[in-house]
Amino acid sequence: MTADEISTIKEMPNNDYFVSGHGACPGCGVAIAVNNIMRILGSDTTVYVPASCLIVFSALYPTSAFRTPLLFTAFENTGAVITGIKAAQRRRGIEGTVVGIAGDGGTFDIGLQALSGAAERQEDVLYICVDNEAYMNTGIQRSGSTPFGAWTTTTPVGKVTQGKRQMKKDVMDLVIAHDPEYAATLSIAHYNDFIRKVEKAKHKSGFRFLHVLTPCVPGWRTEASKSVEIAKLAVETGMWTLFEYEEGEARSTYKPHTMRPVTEYLHMQGRFRHMDNDDLNTLQRWLCAKWYYHYGHDVEQPACAIYNGEKELHFDGDPLHGV
Ligand SMILES: Cc1ncc(C[n+]2csc(CCOP(=O)(O)OP(=O)(O)O)c2C)c(N)n1
Numbered sequence: 001m002t003a004d005e006i007s008t009i010k011e012m013p014n015n016d017y018f019v020s021g022h023g024a025c026p027g028c029g030v031a032i033a034v035n036n037i038m039r040i041l042g043s044d045t046t047v048y049v050p051a052s053c054l055i056v057f058s059a060l061y062p063t064s065a066f067r068t069p070l071l072f073t074a075f076e077n078t079g080a081v082i083t084g085i086k087a088a089q090r091r092r093g094i095e096g097t098v099v100g101i102a103g104d105g106g107t108f109d110i111g112l113q114a115l116s117g118a119a120e121r122q123e124d125v126l127y128i129c130v131d132n133e134a135y136m137n138t139g140i141q142r143s144g145s146t147p148f149g150a151w152t153t154t155t156p157v158g159k160v161t162q163g164k165r166q167m168k169k170d171v172m173d174l175v176i177a178h179d180p181e182y183a184a185t186l187s188i189a190h191y192n193d194f195i196r197k198v199e200k201a202k203h204k205s206g207f208r209f210l211h212v213l214t215p216c217v218p219g220w221r222t223e224a225s226k227s228v229e230i231a232k233l234a235v236e237t238g239m240w241t242l243f244e245y246e247e248g249e250a251r252s253t254y255k256p257h258t259m260r261p262v263t264e265y266l267h268m269q270g271r272f273r274h275m276d277n278d279d280l281n282t283l284q285r286w287l288c289a290k291w292y293y294h295y296g297h298d299v300e301q302p303a304c305a306i307y308n309g310e311k312e313l314h315f316d317g318d319p320l321h322g323v
C-alpha cells in the first residue's frame, strides 16, 4: 500500500521515516505525532526542525532518527528556511514535500514573524507546530501557548502569583488571517482525523499549517502512559478543538457529544494541581465562550452552567475533584 492510499489507522504503512533509537521521554506527544506524520508524508519529504526538543532528541550529530533529508539552523526562522529549501528544490527540479516542524515557542512567539511571512507569500510549504505548551527543551518556560493557570518555571506558584495569568494565544486565528491553502488542528488521540488532515496537507500546494497538541510528560507533570488519554480529554473538555480551514471556511471535524468539565482534564496534570476555585471558574468560563464560538449550540455543555451564571464551581478538599 502506498502512502497515497492511507485513510484510516488500519491502512498506515509500516515504513517508518522517523525511527526508534531517539532520545524522547517515554510517552512524548511530539515523538508520537512526528512518527505518524512521517509515515504519512513518506520518503519524498525534506524536513526542517528549529531548536526544540524534537531536534535535540532526534538528531544528535552525526546521527538522525529521520530517514529523510533533515536540516536544522536557528530557533526563529522556520518559515524562512522552508521557503528557501522549496525555492532551491524548484530551481533544481526536485519534487516533494518540504515540511518545517517547530515547537510552540518557535511558532507562537519567536518564529511568528517568519511564519507570517511564509503564510502571507503563500509559499508552497507545510508548517507543522507540535504544541507542548511551553519551552520544554530549555527547562519548561512559559510560551504564548501555555494555558491559563499552568505552572512553568517562569510562571511559578507561590504567594504572589499562581501559574500563568494569561490565556492561551489563538495561533490558528492568526494563521487563518493569512487565508492559507489549508490549516487544521490535530490530536494524537483522534487517529483517523489526524491521518486525513496530514494526507490532505501533503497533497495540496500552497501554504499549509497543521497544529498538533502534543502532551509532554515532565512539563505537564503527567504519567507517560496517559498522553493519549489526556489528548482525548483535551478535546472533550474544549481545551483543544478539532477543525480545519480551506477555501475561506473553517469547519469542525469532530464534535464531542457533551462538554466534560475542565477539571477532568486538569486533575491528570501536576502543572494545574495548585489551581483554586476562582481560577478554575475563570478557565471554565473562558472555555465555555470558546465552545460556543466553535460549536454554537450544537453540542451539550452542562459544564457551562457556571458560564450562564446558574452555578459556581466549588471544591471541597482536592480542588481538582468533585465537579
Ligand atoms: C534566538 C534563540 N533564543 C533562545 C534559544 C534557546 N532555545 C533553544 S530551544 C528553546 C525552546 C524551544 O521551545 P519550543 O519551541 O516550545 O519547543 P519545545 O522544546 O518545547 O519542543 C530555546 C529557548 C535559541 N536557540 N535561540
Ligand code: SF4
Binding pocket: 023, 024, 025, 027, 028, 029, 030, 031, 053, 054, 057, 132, 136, 137, 215, 216, 217, 218, 219
Ligand atoms: S521534555 Fe516533553 S517534549 Fe521534550 S522529549 Fe520529553 S516529553 Fe517530549
